[in-house]
Amino acid sequence: MAGRERLFVLEASGGGRLFSVRPDGSGKTVLVAGCRIPDGIAVDAGAGHVYWTNMGVPAENDGSVERVDLDGAHRTTIVAEGTTHTPKQLHLEATDRKLYWGDREGMRVMRCGLDGSDVETLVRTGEGDEDRRDETRWCVGAAVDPVGGHLYWSQKGPSDAGAGRILRAGIALPAGQAPDLRDDVEVLFGGLPEPIDLELDLKARMLYWTDRGDPPRGNSVNRAPLDPPDGRWTSEILMTHLMEGIGIALDPDGDRMYVTDLGGSVYTAALDGSDRHELLVVQGNLTGIAHAVLRTA
Numbered sequence: 001m002a003g004r005e006r007l008f009v010l011e012a013s014g015g016g017r018l019f020s021v022r023p024d025g026s027g028k029t030v031l032v033a034g035c036r037i038p039d040g041i042a043v044d045a046g047a048g049h050v051y052w053t054n055m056g057v058p059a060e061n062d063g064s065v066e067r068v069d070l071d072g073a074h075r076t077t078i079v080a081e082g083t084t085h086t087p088k089q090l091h092l093e094a095t096d097r098k099l100y101w102g103d104r105e106g107m108r109v110m111r112c113g114l115d116g117s118d119v120e121t122l123v124r125t126g127e128g129d130e131d132r133r134d135e136t137r138w139c140v141g142a143a144v145d146p147v148g149g150h151l152y153w154s155q156k157g158p159s160d161a162g163a164g165r166i167l168r169a170g171i172a173l174p175a176g177q178a179p180d181l182r183d184d185v186e187v188l189f190g191g192l193p194e195p196i197d198l199e200l201d202l203k204a205r206m207l208y209w210t211d212r213g214d215p216p217r218g219n220s221v222n223r224a225p226l227d228p229p230d231g232r233w234t235s236e237i238l239m240t241h242l243m244e245g246i247g248i249a250l251d252p253d254g255d256r257m258y259v260t261d262l263g264g265s266v267y268t269a270a271l272d273g274s275d276r277h278e279l280l281v282v283q284g285n286l287t288g289i290a291h292a293v294l295r296t297a
Helices: none
Strands: 003-011 017-021 029-033 038-044 049-054 063-069 076-084 087-093 098-103 108-113 120-124 139-145 150-155 164-170 186-192 195-201 206-211 220-225 236-239 245-251 256-261 266-269 277-280 286-295
Touching: 003 038, 003 245, 017 038, 029 063, 038 098, 049 087, 049 286, 063 087, 063 098, 076 108, 087 195, 098 150, 108 139, 120 150, 139 195, 150 195, 164 195, 164 206, 195 245, 206 245, 220 245, 236 266, 256 286
Parallel strands: 038 087, 038 286, 087 139, 245 286
Antiparallel strands: 003 017, 003 286, 017 029, 038 049, 049 063, 063 076, 087 098, 098 108, 098 139, 108 120, 139 150, 150 164, 164 186, 195 206, 206 220, 220 236, 245 256, 256 266, 266 277
């Protein structure tokens, strides 16, 4: 399919903005302003929509999910404030046409239809104010492997505490089980500094994630095979020296990844971490990023 590539990026500072740029960092265009701490983003290029989460005020139960056309028109709230507490990374799963996200202070992993219908809780790690004070319960990143049948998510833990984890379970809630009593949850990695966003390269069967915690393992981009041959999960660090890494987007066909940090930079590198350079700097507090190929006439 002929098309043109764009990166879609969220800025949590400056009143909350969604902007797009070319993959070389040029052509910055602000599409939306006035977002309530935007964090996670996903693009449905075929349907012509950009989706994002708004954290709202983290101490309050007022998060939401919005949608806009690729040119910034027709801004619409599809998941109303308070339906989700503090939504973080957003993942669009093209097979079942669903949006998935981590709900941090809500201590959940959730999903809904692309129009915001059928909101579901798939994983619940706690409930109530006492549990909410335990940051090891906070769900942040989310990604889906429809081939392997797994839902992946991160629980970041307190800042730089080395208590972060990456977990997985089946995409569907097991019959007769509740989101907080699933028997299919696996802990893939523990003791991480502060894992944030997840991305999957389904062609190469690799899991990627950002970590905003302390060096040497934090402020980094990491990856691990989704199907370790001996069943032992191991990872490698691909990039370091980020300024609190948050968003990650993959372009497997182009052998590129794109990463944002709260220091205001957008980075690009090959999927193995080589050929790294900055595309943008001093752009405010950057959170989510998505790569898309847009159709052209």
